[in-house]
Amino acid sequence: MKDDAPLVYSTEGGRITPPKEAISRPKGDGIVRLSRQTSGRKGKGVCIITGLDLEDTALSQLAAELKKKCGCGGTVSEGSIEIQGDKRDFLKNYLEGKGFHVKLAGG
Structure with missing residues (x-):
């Protein structure tokens, strides 16, 4: 093998991304809050x-x-759960049945 041959492949460098750090969420006060939001969602x-x-x-x-x-649909976003539609009453009863202390927040 020649010493003047260009380097074709190496595992030492390149676009190696560092591992993602775990997102630290602030500790709650033990109360689960249910709110309804329509802003930025075209009225939905x-x-x-x-x-x-x-x-x-x-x-x-x-x-x-x-x-x-x-x-219905939904997602997990930044430590909170988003459920499509206005189902606050059902969600409140269901989460209280699972042992969470739930409060309705917002309008």
């Missing part, structure tokens, strides 16, 4: 569930369970 309302003191995997499992029970 969503229920936002905040204050859940769960890990990311447990949070996404709870979101999937709520979406199945409500029969």
Whole structure:
């Protein structure tokens, strides 16, 4: 092998991205808050569930369970669960049945 041959491939450098840091969410006060939001959604309302003191995997499992029970879509975003539609009463009763202390927040 020649010493003057150009380097074709190397695992030492390149576009190696550092591992993602875990997003640290502030600790809640033990109260789950349900609010309804329509701003920035062209009038379509969503229920936002905040204050859940769960890990990311447990949070996404709870979101999937709520979406199945409500029969609608939703997502997990920055430590909160968004459920499409105005289903605050159902969500409040369901979460209280699971042992959470729930308050309705906002309008």
